[in-house]
Amino acid sequence: MSSEPLLRVENLKTQFFTNAGTVRAVDGISFEVHEGEIVGLVGESGAGKSVASMSLLRLVEHPGEIVAGEITYKGETLFGLEEGPDGELREREDMLSNKAVRDRIRGNEIAVIFQDPMESLNPVFTVGGQIREFIELNRDLSGKEAKQEAIDMLREVGIPDPEERYEEYPHQFSGGMRQRVLIAMALACEPSLIIADEPTTALDVTVEGQIIDLVDDLQEKYGTSFVWVTHDMGVVAEICDRVNVMYLGEIIEQAPVDELFYDTKHPYTQALLKSMPRPDRTVEELEPIEGVMPEAISPPSGCRFHPRCPDAREVCQRVHPEPKEVDRADGYPHNAACVKHDVFDVGYDESPPLEKEPQLTASTPGGEDGE
Amino acid sequence: MGLLRYTTYRLVQAIPVLIGVSILTFALANLTPGDPVRLMLQGQEADQETIERIEAQYGLDQPIHERYLTYMGGLVQGDMGHSFHRNASVAELITNRIGPTLLLVLSAYVFALATSIPLGIIAAKRRNDPFDHVSRIVALFGVSTPSFWIGIMLILIFAVQLGWLPSSDLVYPWWSPETYGHDGYGEHFYQVIRHLLLPMIALGTLQMATLMRVERTQMIESLQGEYVKLARAYGVPERTIMRKHAFQVAQLPIITIVGLNLSTALGGSVLIEFVFDINGLGRLFYEAIIQLDYQLIMGITMIIATMFVIGVVITDIAYAYIDPRVTYGESE
């Protein structure tokens, strides 16, 4: 933990400026990825995981925008703001230009694997051609070498007869095979970091297992770091070294994986774990999390989780907790953003428990009415 | 290999449709109230003998199904019948007149494609900015304005008021410059373009507008595709994404629509040839209708339907060639 991390994200904020109002999709998250690590980014849909991961590549789509924070990769500033002489925020001088990010970072340094292998490949080009294009773009290889590399990579990810499959089109591949192609594509560019955005969600469970094993092996072999975005705690347990749990745009708990599972510090993480099906539990024992996650456009006051939190007290409505170190394990801090821990010292123990309001399971979002 | 088989398969598939067209036109021509001979004579007095002679000449004294079979027999051998009013073979008349129509329709397509695709792409790229709004308004005008009226307006502006361009007839590029007294091929080509310009725009505007709308929608959809996001994430420059990744996928529906729109273009050529006094198939059709020259009408209808069907087959093949997902034929 002494060495400089590969990627450091500090207080990142990404917002969407919609007609209905500003959506604070990512609201001040900080995390690090070290060399050779698989770091999980976990949360329900709408928590801001995907926006966060795309912000790393500065690929947030209109009307979204990164509005604050700092992203440092291998000592270079992918994103950073400073206060100009006029008091307005402006981009820092050492921040990489759009062209530099496109030419030097995307693909070369940080590659991605998307969720939907059926849609991610272009239907009108051959699979091999697509891999080759990205290799040629991101590595100094001739067309012929790039093709050989692409074929080698297809073999590496376990695609039989890679020479023949190279010439085939995406629709001739099954879902699992396409996901292997996307993995080959990512690895073939020899990046130091791969962002895997729910890469196994769209797959069958058996295929999911194979893909996770494959990534595990290849990760060890190539030493590539991963940011693994998922909503599945089971996948996290299998593959991640360290985990960040996101809720409504914030990281609410951050810990090494074992620590997170065995010494959970945040009620939300607890709830996620309890709602996860496991062989040693019957369906009756599963506890789904109450209610639905509110919209990021109008987050609840205080702790954003308090309306659904079993441990919520009056103070939780008022005090918005920033993640603080509540424990340490394996040289890493165990951070949690819950005021019930003593380090917060805001009077949680004295605060009266909240009267539970009945939760609407599909409430009409507030933004819609105001239109 | 697969493509050749697919082509054959599609062409064979078109045959029953064309047979259907022949039955339909034949039925329409023969269901007309009153007997065809009187219609042909258009009120001219004729004695019984003349009528019977004409009937015998055209086989009208035979039952209808036999007449159809005779007609079909002729069609198969390239004999499309005889024009009563012009006293000439229908096939010959059509051959003489098909060139200008093809020139007109094809140039209208070139105009439509050359304008609609770039404009549609730019509109998609600059979605919701002024360029997009203007191009959408232009497209709306294009799909709402009758082509023949656009022709009339073009004539009024560029021929009558400004006197820049001719308002009638075409100069055929396949005739030699000497026929027109042109000074060499340079002037010949210049005259061809000058004459073609207005009718081409008049006929092509509707196509341009429809294609532009489709191109815009398709590009917007394609640009939202996951494969575009993937290409961006791998550092592909935006220009390449526009021109290759998003473009190629977006063109697939365009190809289909180009084929289907041939129907409107061929119909429209009747109007445009009427407005611009072009001696093409459309004009011949109009004249045949006025004269109730029914063998000629049937012949032209058959030819136009055939052109449309062939156009659709060609675009289908082009589609299959570009989209790897199309499987050739029913077998396999």
Add this chain to the structure above:
Amino acid sequence: MAVGESQVGSGSEPAEKGVEPDTGWRNTVRKIKQDTTARWGLYVIGFVLAITTYTLVDGNLSRLTFGAMSDFTFAEALPFFEHPERLPAPGEAETNQPPVFHADGSLSHPLGTDPNGRDYFTRIVYGAQVSVTVGIAATFLGLVGGTAVGAVAGYYGGWVDDALMRAVETVYAIPPLILIIVFTVFVSGGSPDVRFAIVGVGLAFVPVFARIIRSEVLSVREMDYIEAARAAGVKDRNIILRHIIPNSFAPVMVYATLQIGVTILIVAGLSFLGFGAQPPTPDWGEMLNTSHGYMHSNVWLSIWPGLAIMITIMGFNLFGDGLQDALDPRLED
């Protein structure tokens, strides 16, 4: 809207949309009201329909009261209006007068007069009648015919489907304008008029509607409640009429609206060539036919009818586009 995940769109799980559950027609109507495009389309359609209705009522009232339209119309009592069809006696009226804003124009003929000396403004207004009634009637005919063919083909499948679809393909293979001209001229025995045009256009548009309805029916047919109805012994005819057709109607309505525009476009062309409305009936296409001979002497004659056609069609296109946006969430911003 749950913008968070869905915008950056590697998508993750289907993001809950902040949209109310689809309540069918009410929801559509609400969206149309919000859509500027559709609203403007409705204004134009409403305006043109109002004119059409007025001219229809006036024409028929005067016909009932005075025996024939050519005798008198109530419109004549209004300022600017004259009789739309009656020819002034030779020498009585000024022919080819320019519009009012022209130096030689006069306020009594705001759009000037035609080569016969009739008031052009009145004729433009009355011209709406043919375009709009034929446009709507012919589209309706095509819709009914296409629905019948498409529903039967889609529901029964097999050889019925094959035969009907072959027939549909055949009709489709002939460009509509050509087919309509051939139909009107032959079936009318060489003297075409508007009634034949309506049937001809209707016939030519059966294929488009038949195809849409058929594909809708094919998708509806497999639904559980149809299976259930069939299992319960409901008659085929009743299943088609009571269940399948009502369920396939939404997309067809969009298409029908857009098709009215196309129909008006085609009917204008038909009249322009002289195969639609016949003189002295005022009709935009027919007026353009007449004015074609006066392109050099009186340009105004060619301008007004074309503008009228364009604005009318634009109304239907705007409304159709708005309707499409309202029904198709794919292109929403």
